[in-house]
Amino acid sequence: METIDLFKAKGIEAKRLHESCLKDTPEKFLDNLKLTENGFLKRAALLLFHPDPERFVTGAFIKIGFFRSESDLQFQDDIHGNLIEQVERTMELLLTKYTRALVSYKGLSRVETYEYPEKALREALLNAVSHKDYAGCIPVQIRIYPDRIKIWNEGKLPEDWTVKYLYDEHPSRPYNPDIANAFFRSGYVEAWGRGIDKMSEKCVAAGLPVPQITNEGSDFWITFRKDIYNREELSNRGLNKRQIDAILFFKAKGEITSSEYADKYNVSDRTARRDLSELTEMELLKNEGNNKNSRYIFP
Numbered sequence: 349m350e351t352i353d354l355f356k357a358k359g360i361e362a363k364r365l366h367e368s369c370l371k372d373t374p375e376k377f378l379d380n381l382k383l384t385e386n387g388f389l390k391r392a393a394l395l396l397f398h399p400d401p402e403r404f405v406t407g408a409f410i411k412i413g414f415f416r417s418e419s420d421l422q423f424q425d426d427i428h429g430n431l432i433e434q435v436e437r438t439m440e441l442l443l444t445k446y447t448r449a450l451v452s453y454k455g456l457s458r459v460e461t462y463e464y465p466e467k468a469l470r471e472a473l474l475n476a477v478s479h480k481d482y483a484g485c486i487p488v489q490i491r492i493y494p495d496r497i498k499i500w501n502e503g504k505l506p507e508d509w510t511v512k513y514l515y516d517e518h519p520s521r522p523y524n525p526d527i528a529n530a531f532f533r534s535g536y537v538e539a540w541g542r543g544i545d546k547m548s549e550k551c552v553a554a555g556l557p558v559p560q561i562t563n564e565g566s567d568f569w570i571t572f573r574k575d576i577y578n579r580e581e582l583s584n585r586g587l588n589k590r591q592i593d594a595i596l597f598f599k600a601k602g603e604i605t606s607s608e609y610a611d612k613y614n615v616s617d618r619t620a621r622r623d624l625s626e627l628t629e630m631e632l633l634k635n636e637g638n639n640k641n642s643r644y645i646f647p
Contacts, residue, residue, distance in 0.1 A: 351397050351432050352377060355534050362535025381530055392526035395431050395482070402428065407485040410434050410477075414446055414492045426487075431477050431527065435536070438490070439470055446492045464497060464572050465550035471543050472559065472570045474536055476501040479523040481566065495581075495631075497572045504566055511561050514544045576632070577646070585630060590615075591623050595632065604633065604644045 352374055359365030369377060378384055383393035395401045401408045408431075413424040425445075427437050443449070449460040476488045476499050484502040491498045505511070506521050520541035522528035531537045538546075548558045551572065560571040574581070577599050582592045590613050597612070598604040610620035624644050627633045633644040 349374065351430055355432060358534045358536070364533045364535050381533060383526060383530070390526060391482070392524065392530065396527065396530050397430050397432075399429060401430055405482050407487050408482060410438050410488045410490065412438065412441060412446060412490045412492065416494065432534070435470070435473055435477060438473060439466070442469060442490070463574055464556065465554045468547040468550035468559070468572065469497070471537070471547050472499050472572070474531055475543050475570070478528045478531060478537070479503045479568070481523065484566065495574050495576045499570045501568050502566050503568045505563055511563055514561055515548070587627075588623075591627060594623070595627070599646065602646055606642045606644070
């Protein structure tokens with residue numbers, strides 16, 4: 349009932365529900381949301397409103413982990429409860445525990461700017477929950493690294509769609525229409541297939557790269573990256589002054605060669621390759637070639 353009351357309040361605020369729904373019984377309310385069939389609850393109703401949907405759908409929860417590297421898990425959380433509770437609790441953890449907020453002041457008012465746009469992260473999380481294949485019994489997984497966030501769910505694109513198509517204008521074809529419709533009625537999402545556009549717009553406005561989407565088999569990933577190519581972030585990673593200057597100097601060009609590095613900083617080829625190899629190991633550059641004049645590009 350707490351979740352239903354919250355849902356009604358959000359839907360009324362978003363003007364997607366009429367205030368008269370406040371008088372509806374739970375049975376009538378769920379029926380109006382098309383979450384019942386022949387007098388029985390649909391699984392979507394249990395996922396959205398039941399306090400323990402895992403009793404009925406295995407793996408219906410979210411895992412979050414903070415990784416220093418792919419093999420170095422520092423800490424983690426599992427978020428249980430219904431989908432609405434999961435979304436709210438996960439966003440709270442992402443913003444207060446797993447990422448930093450930069451604090452500034454506008455007059456006497458305290459202003460917090462998050463490392464990643466809050467609305468973009470929420471949109472990606474809602475996408476993962478709405479489009480997940482719940483028959484797979486595997487939780488949504490969120491991996492946080494020092495320089496990126498990766499959100500995974502089990503699922504596939506419609507048969508005639510490609511990842512590239514997601515970045516173009518496209519209709520809304522949710523994998524779980526009942527869940528997607530409920531999120532729309534509550535004001536969480538739109539119903540126009542603009543989720544990717546909204547995420548991209550928020551990231552670009554914040555000076556971050558457009559989120560990267562991949563879908564191989566049943567693995568669907570959305571990756572957010574920080575702008576790590578600035579002096580403060582590079583210094584925090586322990587780079588020497590020459591490496592930092594090189595990154596910032598060659599950033600606009602998009603690539604570095606070991607010979608250019610050696611000439612600009614008047615160091616030996618061996619020193620140049622060593623410095624650039626260290627940057628490659630830290631995934632700040634990507635090596636293309638193994639000869640004396642190796643080419644290093646920005647990933």
